[in-house]
Amino acid sequence: MNPSSSLLAFARIFALSILLALGVRAHAQTDPLPSWNDGPAKQAIVAFMQTTTDQSSMKFVPPAERIATFDQDGTLWVEHPMYSFVMYALERVPALAKAKPELAKVEPFKTVLSRNREAMAKLTLRDLEKIIAATFTGMSVDQFNAEVANWITTAKDPRFDRLYTELVYQPMLEVLSYLRENGYKTYIVTGGGQDFVRVYSERVYGIPPEQVVGTAGVVKYGYRKDGTPFLTKEPKLLLNDNDAGKPEGIHLMIGRRPYAAFGNSTGDQQMLEYTGAGNGARLMMLVMHDDAKREYAYGPAQGLPKTKVGTLTQVLYDEAKAKGWIVISMKNDWNRIFSFEQ
Amino acid sequence: MNPSSSLLAFARIFALSILLALGVRAHAQTDPLPSWNDGPAKQAIVAFMQTTTDQSSMKFVPPAERIATFDQDGTLWVEHPMYSFVMYALERVPALAKAKPELAKVEPFKTVLSRNREAMAKLTLRDLEKIIAATFTGMSVDQFNAEVANWITTAKDPRFDRLYTELVYQPMLEVLSYLRENGYKTYIVTGGGQDFVRVYSERVYGIPPEQVVGTAGVVKYGYRKDGTPFLTKEPKLLLNDNDAGKPEGIHLMIGRRPYAAFGNSTGDQQMLEYTGAGNGARLMMLVMHDDAKREYAYGPAQGLPKTKVGTLTQVLYDEAKAKGWIVISMKNDWNRIFSFEQ
Numbered sequence: 001m002n003p004s005s006s007l008l009a010f011a012r013i014f015a016l017s018i019l020l021a022l023g024v025r026a027h028a029q030t031d032p033l034p035s036w037n038d039g040p041a042k043q044a045i046v047a048f049m050q051t052t053t054d055q056s057s058m059k060f061v062p063p064a065e066r067i068a069t070f071d072q073d074g075t076l077w078v079e080h081p082m083y084s085f086v087m088y089a090l091e092r093v094p095a096l097a098k099a100k101p102e103l104a105k106v107e108p109f110k111t112v113l114s115r116n117r118e119a120m121a122k123l124t125l126r127d128l129e130k131i132i133a134a135t136f137t138g139m140s141v142d143q144f145n146a147e148v149a150n151w152i153t154t155a156k157d158p159r160f161d162r163l164y165t166e167l168v169y170q171p172m173l174e175v176l177s178y179l180r181e182n183g184y185k186t187y188i189v190t191g192g193g194q195d196f197v198r199v200y201s202e203r204v205y206g207i208p209p210e211q212v213v214g215t216a217g218v219v220k221y222g223y224r225k226d227g228t229p230f231l232t233k234e235p236k237l238l239l240n241d242n243d244a245g246k247p248e249g250i251h252l253m254i255g256r257r258p259y260a261a262f263g264n265s266t267g268d269q270q271m272l273e274y275t276g277a278g279n280g281a282r283l284m285m286l287v288m289h290d291d292a293k294r295e296y297a298y299g300p301a302q303g304l305p306k307t308k309v310g311t312l313t314q315v316l317y318d319e320a321k322a323k324g325w326i327v328i329s330m331k332n333d334w335n336r337i338f339s340f341e342q
Numbered sequence: 343m344n345p346s347s348s349l350l351a352f353a354r355i356f357a358l359s360i361l362l363a364l365g366v367r368a369h370a371q372t373d374p375l376p377s378w379n380d381g382p383a384k385q386a387i388v389a390f391m392q393t394t395t396d397q398s399s400m401k402f403v404p405p406a407e408r409i410a411t412f413d414q415d416g417t418l419w420v421e422h423p424m425y426s427f428v429m430y431a432l433e434r435v436p437a438l439a440k441a442k443p444e445l446a447k448v449e450p451f452k453t454v455l456s457r458n459r460e461a462m463a464k465l466t467l468r469d470l471e472k473i474i475a476a477t478f479t480g481m482s483v484d485q486f487n488a489e490v491a492n493w494i495t496t497a498k499d500p501r502f503d504r505l506y507t508e509l510v511y512q513p514m515l516e517v518l519s520y521l522r523e524n525g526y527k528t529y530i531v532t533g534g535g536q537d538f539v540r541v542y543s544e545r546v547y548g549i550p551p552e553q554v555v556g557t558a559g560v561v562k563y564g565y566r567k568d569g570t571p572f573l574t575k576e577p578k579l580l581l582n583d584n585d586a587g588k589p590e591g592i593h594l595m596i597g598r599r600p601y602a603a604f605g606n607s608t609g610d611q612q613m614l615e616y617t618g619a620g621n622g623a624r625l626m627m628l629v630m631h632d633d634a635k636r637e638y639a640y641g642p643a644q645g646l647p648k649t650k651v652g653t654l655t656q657v658l659y660d661e662a663k664a665k666g667w668i669v670i671s672m673k674n675d676w677n678r679i680f681s682f683e684q
Binding site: 064067141185194195198202208209210212216218219220221228229230231238239244245247248251252253254255256270273274277 | 537570
C-alpha cells in the first residue's frame with residue numbers, strides 16, 4: 001500500500017463516518033407523529049415521552065412500569081353511527097335465526113330480521129343487550145373467534161365502504177408505535193367485548209390479545225364427548241369495562257396504574273382520573289370528534305346535552321380543562337385521519 | 343507493512359477467530375438448567391424448547407404465541423405446612439383485631455388470637471375463608487399492597503427459618519429464565535390471591551404483575567373526601583383461580599392457550615388438560631413432592647388418599663402417565679432445591 005492509496009482509504013473512511021453520523025442524526029429527527037399538526041396535543045405527547053424516558057429526569061419512569069391504555073371505539077377507530085361490535089351483533093342475527101328458528105318469531109330478533117331501518121332505529125338499549133347476549137354467548141370460544149374473524153375481514157362500514165379495520169385513526173397508530181418504541185406496553189381498555197377485540201387487535205393495532213382488557217363474560221370449562229376440553233361463553237357478565245369498570249378492569253388485568261391514558265367519552269372518565277391520580281408525569285388525552293367532513297362531529301363543540309352518555313360531554317370537557325387533560329381536536333390536530341387518505 | 347508483519351497480523355486474526363468461535367460454542371453449551379439432573383424431565387424441557395424455537399421445525403411456535411403458565415404454591419415455592427397466603431392471613435389477625443376490637447370476641451378470630459396451636463389446627467376451611475376475607479378485603483388496594491410488602495420481607499417460615507421468598511425452587515427459577523431467554527412470556531396462574539402474589543412476583547420470579555393470574559375479588563372505584571380516586575377490595579369473589587378456574591382465568595387474562603404449563607396438584611389438572619389439548623408441541627409437567635429430607639414428601643409416593651384435593655393424587659398421577667405429562671421427582675430430578683443450599 002503506498003502513501004497515496006492509504007490517504008485515499010482514510011478519506012473514504014472519514015467520508016463514511018460523516019455520512020453515518022448524519023444518517024443517525026437524520027434518523028433521530030424523523031418525526032414519530034407525522035399525521036399530527038404542531039400544536040399543544042402533539043407537544044404534550046412528545047414532552048411526556050421525553051420526560052418519562054430521560055434517565056436524568058425527575059419524572060423518569062422505569063421501563064417495567066411503562067403502561068399506556070387506550071379506549072377503542074371513538075379513540076382508536078370510528079364508533080359512529082354505531083359501535084362495530086353492535087354492528088357485528090346485528091349482522092349475526094340472520095345466521096343465528098337459521099341455527100335457532102324459534103328466534104325469528106320473538107323480539108327483538110324479529111325486528112332485526114325485518115331489515116326495516118325505521119323499526120330497527122327504535123330498538124332500545126335493553127333490546128341491543130339481548131341481541132349482544134345471543135350473538136356473543138352460548139357457543140365455544142373457538143366458534144366465536146372464528147365467526148368474528150370471518151366478519152371482521154369482510155364486513156364494511158356503509159359510509160366509507162371500507163372494512164372496519166381500515167377505519168382506525170392513523171395519528172393514534174403513530175402514538176401507539178411511538179409509545180412502544182419508547183418501551184411502553186400499550187393496552188386497549190374497551191367497553192366493547194374483550195374476546196371480540198382480541199381477534200384482530202394484534203394485526204390492526206400491534207396489541208396482542210393479552211393486552212386487551214374489555215367487557216368480559218364468564219367462560220366455562222367443560223369436555224366434549226371425546227374428552228377434549230373446551231371453553232363455553234356463558235351469558236353472564238364478569239366485567240363491565242365502562243366508566244368505573246375501566247380502572248377496576250385495569251387493576252384486575254394489569255395491576256399497575258397507567259402513565260398515559262387515551263379516551264373520548266364519559267366511559268373513559270374514571271380511567272383518566274385514575275391515571276391522573278398517580279405520581280410523576282402522567283398523560284391524559286381525550287379525542288374530540290369535531291370533523292364532520294372527514295369523520296363525524298359530536299360532543300361539546302356541537303352543543304350536545306350536558307350529560308349524554310358515551311360522548312365527550314360538556315361536563316367531561318370541563319373536567320378535562322380543569323385537570324390539565326389534553327383535548328385532541330380531530331379537525332385541527334390531525335392532518336390525516338385515515339391511512340387511505342391522500 | 344512487510345510480508346512477515348502481515349503474516350503475523352493474519353495469524354493473530356486467525357487465532358482470534360478461533361477463540362471467538364470457541365467462545366460462542368462454549369456459551370451455547372452452558373447448561374441452562376444446572377440444578378436439574380439428567381433424566382426424562384430435564385430432557386423433556388430441553389427438547390420442547392428446541393422444537394418450538396427452531397424455525398425449521400414442524401412444531402415451531404411464533405414468538406408472539408409463546409406463553410408458559412406456572413402454578414405457584416408447591417410448583418414454584420414451598421406450600422407446606424400451609425400456603426403462604428394463609429400464613430399471611432393468620433398473622434394479620436392481631437393487627438386486624440387491634441383496628442376492629444369487636445373481632446377479638448368472635449370466632450374464628452378468637453381462636454387465632456389465642457395462639458393455641460391445637461385449637462388452630464381444628465379451624466375449618468370455612469373458618470379460613472372468613473379469615474382470608476377479613477384480611478384480604480375491606481381496605482384500599484394501596485393499603486393491602488403495603489401490608490403484604492411489609493409481611494413478605496419480614497415473615498419467616500418456621501422450619502427453614504427463611505423468608506418465604508427464599509423458599510422458591512431453584513430448578514424452577516432456571517426453567518423460568520430458560521423459557522424467557524427463548525422468547526416465552528412466563529405467567530403465574532395461582533389459586534392464591536392475585537393481588538398478594540403481584541406484590542413480590544417481579545422481584546422473586548422476574549414475572550411482572552400483569553403476568554400474574556390468580557384468585558381475584560371485586561375491586562370498587564371510589565373517591566376520597568379530597569376527590570382523589572382509589573380502589574377498594576370488596577369481599578366478593580370474581581375469579582376462583584383453581585381447578586376449572588385456571589383455564590377460565592387464562593382465557594380471561596391472557597386469551598391464548600399456553601404451550602407449556604407447570605403444576606403440582608389437582609388444582610392444576612384442568613390447566614394442564616387445556617394446555618395439552620392444543621396443537622403442536624406442548625409441555626405439561628407436575629412437580630411431585632417426594633423429598634422429605636430436603637423439602638416435604640406428600641402425594642402418590644406416600645400413598646395418600648386417592649382423591650385428596652390440593653396434592654398430586656394417584657388419580658392425577660395416572661392421568662399424567664396416560665397423557666404423556668412429565669412428573670418431576672424433586673428427589674431424583676433436582677440436584678439442588680433452594681438457592682441457599684450448597
